[in-house]
Amino acid sequence: MLIRPRRNRKNAAIRDMVQETHLSVDHLIYPFFLVDGKGIQQEITSLPRNYRWSLDLLLREMESSLELGLNKFVLFPAVQDHLKDPIASYSYAEDNFYLEAIRTLKERFPQAVLMSDVAMDPYSSDGHDGLVRNGKIVNDDTLPILGKMAIAQAQAGIDILGPSDMMDGRVGYLRRVLDEQHFTEVSIMAYTA
Template identity: 70%
Template sequence: MAAIRDMVAETYLSPAHLIYPMFLVEGNNIKEEVKSLPNNFRWSTDRLLPEIESCIKLGINKFDLFPAVREELKDKMASYSFAEENFYLDAIRKVKEAFPEVVIMSDVAMDPYSSDGHDGIVEGDKILNDETLPVLAKMSLAQAQAGVDIIGPSDMMDGRVGFIRDHLDNAGYTDVSIMSYTAKYASAFYNPFRDALDSAPKSGDKKTYQMDPANKTEALREAELDLSEGADMLMVKPALCYLDIIHLLKENFTLPVTAYNVSGECAMVYAAAQNGWLDYERVVAEMLLSMRRAGADGILTYFAKDFAEFVKK
């Protein structure tokens, strides 16, 4: 019987475990579907607010916001990322004013704002790790001042968690958490996300600072560093091909572990479901459950609202 199966089920999944990534654009009355990521949109702030309200009614109360920045606002130093007139920071303020109860997570990396499309400062064919850290710290502080609850450094620069933590603490933002992208792999599953933000590298790739998919124990070393530098949560990205890494971190650390069910993983399901090859509702639930079973305390997923609607039925 279903009631008995529910009673003895070892893993539980609910909307409370999910964080909803959403894309923001400058302007008004904009809701543009991302062609390579069906059922996901670029939102202007005025359209974003009612969408967040509808998510709250479904039990989704955690959101990760990402900015799609116009090309003319980008430069080599990502200076728009902490500019007062940044529409992304303005959107965060308006969301927190309208819905103070929700949790807002941010993205800290140079690539949405960089004319080079990389997560760090580029010089020739090299990424300048240490020179990038002050930029990330300024970005983080600007986001904290706008009302962000969880800072999400996705850049994978060495030492950035500690640098950001010190910068936030010195400015009085000791209660702002850091969810570090601890094990972010150089994956082929990011393309729809880069389409949404137009943030692909202009040259080269990100293999010099993102992790090699072949490596497992390296994730333990990265997690040890993040823990020592003051991270509050550890993240594995992507999720589906890295369930073993999620489990590894969960078994070895007491910090909460989150998983990012990335755009390419979701796009595959959308495409197959649209062709009638998969049962969308069942596959989404099974995929997310596998991440929870592996050890994820929270899951960032583009399926968040759809899953919450399934549960509501």
């Protein structure tokens, strides 16, 4: 497999983020939790001063953050139960509000670095990060679903994928499917980075 460290140099914001260690605003990533709807800013009880945002209000919050010098954001979807199924099919559906939010945010704020969450649990009726069969997670059959999710997010304009699913072999699998679909500049970042 071809190694492509150039994706870490594709723009100034990413170069600033991965340069030698020092703490600055360049290293901060603001987490946003998205919900479908309008006029929603709902505090997350388990994360005080963090909110679930509808896109209309998130646009204003992101604009304010950019004015303060924060330009990196990780986006987490909060999906309504009726959209969940055992194979997380809504994660790559064309009408997915999360994918629409990525498209809108990237169009409105091209200077922002957008990171996504790649995992089945927000979309799965089982609540797990992988396919469940006979009470067990099925690792290898989960990878193609994660691949579809990654491609959908890349098509929407995501800069960096953050796989949080814990499936064995997922990073290599995602890199391969992204490269096969010519998304060679989309990065993959571990949450431990």
